[in-house]
Amino acid sequence: MWISLSYACWGISVVLALWMLYDWFKVDTTYSEDVLTSSREGELEAVSEKHRI
């Protein structure tokens, strides 16, 4: 049973790794780099935190 489980672990790892690589390729070819890297630190704070005591 443990040996079978070991092979199953290899199988799951390979399938999920390939899926992530496929999804990575799909996303990078669908969206522009500007959109993908458009996250900015502190946007929420700029809106909601006025820091007035």
Place this chain on the structure above:
Amino acid sequence: MTAAVETAQTTTIHGDRVSLLRVLGPAHVWALGVGIVLVGEFTGWNFSADKGGTLAALIVCWVVGLLYTSVAMIDSEVTSTVAAAGGQYAQAKHIVGPLMAFNVALFLVFAYTMLEVSDAILLGQTIVAKAGIPDMSYNSFIAATIVVLAWLNYRGVLMTLNVNFVITAIAYVSIVILFFSVSPWTQGAVLKLNELVTPGNALPYGWIGVIAAFQFGIWYYLGIEGTTQAAEEVRSPARSLPYGTMAGMITLLIAAAMTWYVCASLMPWEYLGITPYPLWDAGKLTGSPLLENLLFIATLLAALASANGCINDAARAWFSLGRDRYLPSWFSAVHPKYRTPYRSILFLLPIALAFAFIADLNQAITFSILSGVLQYTFMSINIMMFRKKWPLGTIRRGYTHPFHPLPAIVLFCLCVVTFFAIFLGFGSQLSAMVAFYFLISLWFHFYRYKFVRRGDQFTMPWPKPQGY
């Protein structure tokens, strides 16, 4: 209400801006912090008994508990104000400066990646120990642990931390069940603390053994500060982060005390100090197959929860470095559907796998602890500068920690003691790690910093600091 609506729009605009998703609550913060740490009760803390005896393990449980309570309080105050992914990295950037921030981010990435590696190795070794098949390799279990959890993290933070909440809770409840199953109120029936810990063997190496035990005492709570990495993904950072972190710390103090009491009452210190599975062994020693299997499963779940949280945190720290161009901005990409730092998760995946396949558990753990203690030392200095530059009343804080500057002083002093303890056991690794951070700092200062957009990296809408 208006602010809330604007906030929702800011974080969910699609096709224009893609940012991390604010979906987490205090329970997820608790699951992240306790999930990373709880594995330390299932293995790691007990090696302090080897260094100084069973009583030393108890002394460091409380003294290191004090260190981490200071960490939790200080971290809660600063992060309730600097609510950004990267946690202590973002704090260092705003309060100390870019070079410190770069180093702190590396401390974070190393601490969490090496802890993830240690968790995966532990899980593999535990399964192989249970299987009892000679020469069976555990590489497949290591690969599955790291890849499956990376996939979970890739697919979204909400599911990742929901899973962490459930498996952490099961692992925690198993400790509570073990504790109450051995009649803790009655010595002699199952527990034999009086016989196992005597004045003659309580501190076999004296007080220097207690100091040496600090190195592994860190395991009781290592990683609780990881809660701050969720700062950009919690709905209400000023409330959720202090609440989740402090609740996590209280939970861990209780777990640590129960774990020590049961294990010290069932195993002699000579065995307790070397076994890789103290709680699983405690389950076996009760004679109950149910408890034995429960603690076996709990050991696996604790390792999984820890690795899961570590992937989450290391990826956020790496992502933040990319976003500020401390590293190539390529790393700052956010998945447009799952809203996760997917490139950072994928980049760190093969690194974790490589270390897990080639490193041994002791080396990985030591690098994780070293990076963690370097980070705590920074935090004690950071809070002093934070209070000096922005005294109470000048900016809004979600939480204000009491007795300042006492926690910062206690934290700094205990970090110094821990460095000494690590030096006693792993002096060469300590020197190598310090040399590594020194060289990488030179690289950052003389080469990389010219790529940073200096005005863009300070994002908190704070008033000018006092004295500037």
